[in-house]
Amino acid sequence: MPDAPHRVLVTGGAGFIGSHIVDRLLGEGFTVGVLDSMITGSHDNLKAAGKGVSFHDVDIRDASSIEKVVGGYDSIVHEAALVSVTRSVEDPLTTNAVNVDGTVNLLRAAVHAKAKKFVYASSSSVYGDSATLPKTEDMVTRPISPYGVSKLSAELYCAAFARVYGIQTVALRYFNVFGPRQRPGPYGGVIPAVIKKALSGDRPVIYGDGEQSRDFTYVEDVAEANLQALKHDLPAGSVFNIGGGEPHSINELVAKVLEAVGRTDLEPQHLPPRMGDIRDSFADISRAASQLGYRPKFGFEEGLRQTVAWFRSGETT
Numbered sequence: 001m002p003d004a005p006h007r008v009l010v011t012g013g014a015g016f017i018g019s020h021i022v023d024r025l026l027g028e029g030f031t032v033g034v035l036d037s038m039i040t041g042s043h044d045n046l047k048a049a050g051k052g053v054s055f056h057d058v059d060i061r062d063a064s065s066i067e068k069v070v071g072g073y074d075s076i077v078h079e080a081a082l083v084s085v086t087r088s089v090e091d092p093l094t095t096n097a098v099n100v101d102g103t104v105n106l107l108r109a110a111v112h113a114k115a116k117k118f119v120y121a122s123s124s125s126v127y128g129d130s131a132t133l134p135k136t137e138d139m140v141t142r143p144i145s146p147y148g149v150s151k152l153s154a155e156l157y158c159a160a161f162a163r164v165y166g167i168q169t170v171a172l173r174y175f176n177v178f179g180p181r182q183r184p185g186p187y188g189g190v191i192p193a194v195i196k197k198a199l200s201g202d203r204p205v206i207y208g209d210g211e212q213s214r215d216f217t218y219v220e221d222v223a224e225a226n227l228q229a230l231k232h233d234l235p236a237g238s239v240f241n242i243g244g245g246e247p248h249s250i251n252e253l254v255a256k257v258l259e260a261v262g263r264t265d266l267e268p269q270h271l272p273p274r275m276g277d278i279r280d281s282f283a284d285i286s287r288a289a290s291q292l293g294y295r296p297k298f299g300f301e302e303g304l305r306q307t308v309a310w311f312r313s314g315e316t317t
């Protein structure tokens with residue numbers, strides 16, 4: 001293993017996943033900076049990090065500001081994005097501008113700054129609706145939403161920059177990440193939405209029949225994968241699935257949340273399936289296991305317990 005880069009810039013570091021990566025990197029002794037426009041990020045997420053991070057309030061679409069910030073770091077962990085499938089269906093142009101153009105701005109700045117490593121937060125949405133399960137990194141990608149296309153495009157830019165400019169890029173394809181600091185909202189994930197409903201005594205909503213499945217990944221496992229991606233010497237342009245290791249249906253998820261919250265009396269409400277949603281998703285994580293030493297440490301139920309406890313602590317408000 002080579003010497004780890006010392007100063008790491010986490011874009012989107014005030015967001016859900018980015019803030020956990022910040023905490024993990026600080027715990028490992030890295031010097032950490034956060035670049036975030038705060039569109040969905042929150043300073044509360046950086047409370048644990050405290051004064052340990054430098055904060056740059058910059059939009060990744062602003063190429064000249066990006067150049068100035070990136071020059072002060074050895075490596076980039078790029079989490080900033082517009083994350084919602086629904087939002088990307090409503091406004092594909094802005095999703096493209098942030099997720100694709102923003103990534104190219106960062107890659108360009110990282111090349112100019114001679115950055116050692118560029119770790120990119122990709123997504124299982126790049127696979128789209130292919131029937132093959134589990135998803136392996138080499139299979140054909142067929143995203144079915146503007147969000148999925150934007151995540152794949154940015155990933156391909158990472159690989160192209162690795163080839164053309166020699167920068168070490170690594171793309172981590174996250175599968176349905178969950179955990180503390182993931183907030184409910186119109187564009188939020190399924191787990192916070194279900195927990196919020198259950199805690200306020202409302203019936204949780206399930207889109208479609210609920211038999212669609214997801215590979216839920218606890219956020220601290222994702223933070224660990226990012227740490228290992230920074231530390232390991234990997235082939236440039238590498239791509240890894242980062243999953244929780246087992247599929248769960250939405251019906252099962254809702255039942256487990258209702259149980260954890262003590263509201264099994266609440267009958268889920270079924271609404272029509274949403275546009276752009278994938279039917280089944282489940283990761284083959286053997287490549288990450290062999291090359292990054294990645295092993296999910298948090299089971300689904302343990303992760304849910306931690307997440308419900310965080311909601312109960314009232315930090316969501």
Ligand SMILES: NC(=O)c1ccc[n+]([C@@H]2O[C@H](COP(=O)([O-])OP(=O)(O)OC[C@H]3O[C@@H](n4cnc5c(N)ncnc54)[C@H](O)[C@@H]3O)[C@@H](O)[C@H]2O)c1
Nearest residue numbers: 012015016017037038039040041059060080081123174177
């Ligand atoms: N949450 C998941 O299940 C999941 C799954 C696969 C991939 N991902 C990827 O992981 C990354 C982090 O997602 P998250 O769930 O933490 O979402 P999040 O919305 O909590 O975090 C995204 C962060 O990016 C910032 N941001 C957005 N637009 C920006 C811009 N133009 N300039 C600067 N900062 C900007 C936001 O303010 C926010 O802090 C994203 O790249 C996302 O595509 C997430």
